[in-house]
Amino acid sequence: MTIHRFPFRAMAAEHELQVAGLDRASAARAAAAAIADVHRIEAKYSRYTPDSVTTAINRAAGRAAVPVDDETLALLRYADQCWRISDGAFDVTSGVLRRAWRFGAKPPRVPTVAEVDAARALIGWNRVELGAHDVRLPTAGMEIDFGGIGKEYAADRAATLLASHGVAHALVNLGGDVRALGGQPDGRPWRIGIVHPRKPGAVIGELDVVDGAIATSGDYQRFIEVDGARYAHILDPRTGWPVAHWQSASVVAPVCTLAGSLATIAMLRRDAPAFLDAQRVTYLLVDEKGRRVAPAGLS
Amino acid sequence: MAATDAGAAEASQPHHRAPGDAGADRGDAVPRTTAAASGARRGPDAATLLAAALALPGVMPAAALAQTAPDQGIVAMRYFDYRDWQPGAERMNVHSPSLYLLKPLSDSLSFEGSVVYDAMSGASPLYHNTLSGASGVGITEYRTAGDARITKYYDRFAVGGGVAYSSERDYLSRAWSVDLRTWTADKNRTWAFGVGGARDNINPVNGITQGRHRETYDLLVGVTQNINANAVVQSNVTYTDGRGYYDDPYKPFDRRPDTRRVWAWLTRYNQYVPSADATLRLSYRLLLDSWGANSSTIDAEWVQALPHGFTVTPGLRYITQQHADFYRDPPLGNGLRPGQPYTADTRLSAFGAFTPSVRLGKQFADGWSADIAMSVYRQKSSWHLGGEGSPGLLEFSARWFELGVQKTF
Numbered sequence: 001m002t003i004h005r006f007p008f009r010a011m012a013a014e015h016e017l018q019v020a021g022l023d024r025a026s027a028a029r030a031a032a033a034a035i036a037d038v039h040r041i042e043a044k045y046s047r048y049t050p051d052s053v054t055t056a057i058n059r060a061a062g063r064a065a066v067p068v069d070d071e072t073l074a075l076l077r078y079a080d081q082c083w084r085i086s087d088g089a090f091d092v093t094s095g096v097l098r099r100a101w102r103f104g105a106k107p108p109r110v111p112t113v114a115e116v117d118a119a120r121a122l123i124g125w126n127r128v129e130l131g132a133h134d135v136r137l138p139t140a141g142m143e144i145d146f147g148g149i150g151k152e153y154a155a156d157r158a159a160t161l162l163a164s165h166g167v168a169h170a171l172v173n174l175g176g177d178v179r180a181l182g183g184q185p186d187g188r189p190w191r192i193g194i195v196h197p198r199k200p201g202a203v204i205g206e207l208d209v210v211d212g213a214i215a216t217s218g219d220y221q222r223f224i225e226v227d228g229a230r231y232a233h234i235l236d237p238r239t240g241w242p243v244a245h246w247q248s249a250s251v252v253a254p255v256c257t258l259a260g261s262l263a264t265i266a267m268l269r270r271d272a273p274a275f276l277d278a279q280r281v282t283y284l285l286v287d288e289k290g291r292r293v294a295p296a297g298l299s
Numbered sequence: 300m301a302a303t304d305a306g307a308a309e310a311s312q313p314h315h316r317a318p319g320d321a322g323a324d325r326g327d328a329v330p331r332t333t334a335a336a337s338g339a340r341r342g343p344d345a346a347t348l349l350a351a352a353l354a355l356p357g358v359m360p361a362a363a364l365a366q367t368a369p370d371q372g373i374v375a376m377r378y379f380d381y382r383d384w385q386p387g388a389e390r391m392n393v394h395s396p397s398l399y400l401l402k403p404l405s406d407s408l409s410f411e412g413s414v415v416y417d418a419m420s421g422a423s424p425l426y427h428n429t430l431s432g433a434s435g436v437g438i439t440e441y442r443t444a445g446d447a448r449i450t451k452y453y454d455r456f457a458v459g460g461g462v463a464y465s466s467e468r469d470y471l472s473r474a475w476s477v478d479l480r481t482w483t484a485d486k487n488r489t490w491a492f493g494v495g496g497a498r499d500n501i502n503p504v505n506g507i508t509q510g511r512h513r514e515t516y517d518l519l520v521g522v523t524q525n526i527n528a529n530a531v532v533q534s535n536v537t538y539t540d541g542r543g544y545y546d547d548p549y550k551p552f553d554r555r556p557d558t559r560r561v562w563a564w565l566t567r568y569n570q571y572v573p574s575a576d577a578t579l580r581l582s583y584r585l586l587l588d589s590w591g592a593n594s595s596t597i598d599a600e601w602v603q604a605l606p607h608g609f610t611v612t613p614g615l616r617y618i619t620q621q622h623a624d625f626y627r628d629p630p631l632g633n634g635l636r637p638g639q640p641y642t643a644d645t646r647l648s649a650f651g652a653f654t655p656s657v658r659l660g661k662q663f664a665d666g667w668s669a670d671i672a673m674s675v676y677r678q679k680s681s682w683h684l685g686g687e688g689s690p691g692l693l694e695f696s697a698r699w700f701e702l703g704v705q706k707t708f
Binding site for chain 1: 420427428432433434502
């Protein structure tokens, strides 16, 4: 059975839908619907477009509450759950740290303590006023950033849309966040390779999924090297500084939104294996020395 | 299933890494170890096809055929779009913009260079269905390639040297070449001699092996003869000797000899037909391969000048190829013996293939020109000359189109 592939670009990254079990025309129609929804989510939650929900919320920081729809409310409530379960390590108001940590700057520099503290003063999901139908950021300069949830949420929605078009076997990959449906058409699971955090082009492990999701967080996507030390963009919102417990964390969960949040949280916790075991998910971590860590019994 | 998921065939098998090929097709009798071909990797011969496309006569200026240094520079931008398909198997797309520059450095010295950037997606299956990573790697494969060449012209000969590289996730190739051309006093006959070498590093993403190498050396000898004012004939013989890692790491059980020697003999004939204001271009290439995948390719083009600076060029190419000695028919694993070479790669099967094409070009004022071309490739076992194509394989098709814009300055 043919696996039809539909690569596309959104959110400044490469994505791909793989659909099997339908003729190409039907698969293309299903894929088009899913891709349209990815673009919709991108436009709705982008930090950059002037009429996005994110821009509306951030522009009103320190002023009035902004009414939001059910989809946005659901995402914010989910963000709240992540904040609680991670003891504040997962915080969707932490995007302001990018003002202190400019990972694209040349020459690369490490911010001063004062610069980091100034950004930290604007972080604090617990201060956000989440109402029944609206949300308010209490201090001017505070920001909400859906970057940590948006892509994974879009992957889940894409899979659901494909299923509603009669797709029984699909693999959604949005920038490395994967959601699988139904395994491969020949009965085998989808085999997902985990990118090697230090060797471009290589894989460090693989995980098989029939129905479920894999998301990976890593320190190799954005970082600076100053005076021989590497500062990755894995920043702990509670301190404002990078942590280096893990080179990468990949989590398998029933849905991508959950897998992504857990992977992000895992990167910030030295006790990630215990944390993920308590969440009852499968994972593959790579520690700071490049050693693989997985639950007992997983090869 | 295995044979059908073997991915694209080498649509231009004769262009497979032999040095003089791409250069020869350029109307140029010097070895060009171009950056384009990728031997062992799974994505094919989209790269080889690109080399073939760029090397088609008239596509790139035949600067190196000249016996004097160019007095004008040329800058050209091209875009190449390739797609292939096979019943029951995946499609592959390649999008490939490229930039070419020819610049005279002095009365007797010229520089030529190009860069290419390929984005390939939907390639033959990775060992994994997809990759999960923090930076979204694995969905689209990128390849960058470039080459540069300097040629020095003297009264009765020219000497040139060049380097080329090609880099992608699992494959790195670096090559050099040196050529000498010498002509008679009346400039009606030119001899060409060339030598080149390449070193490739292969690191398959599935980790099945790592840090493998391959080294290749090429030799070319050729002659170009003006028959009269309207006709020219060219004949080149090239020899390529390679050793190292040739297996395709993404195909199960694939195991190839660690040497490959190829002889290629290419003869071309161009005849201008004044009554039609058109040129007939014919070529025949015979390829003899130590792996047994010998082939013959016939190519015919009619370059028709039209009013208002237009040119239309319909063309047809036919290739017939024998299968490699170690190629085995489906099912996968049939005929596999421990320690013996084995492949189920369609590219090494016995087949015949046709490529009809058409190109439309226009010359504008001030040295601008543009062209657009479309080609369709179809390969079938039953089209093998003599009828003994490899059984059990589905037909393979591809199409590509190109757009180009060029300015002399």
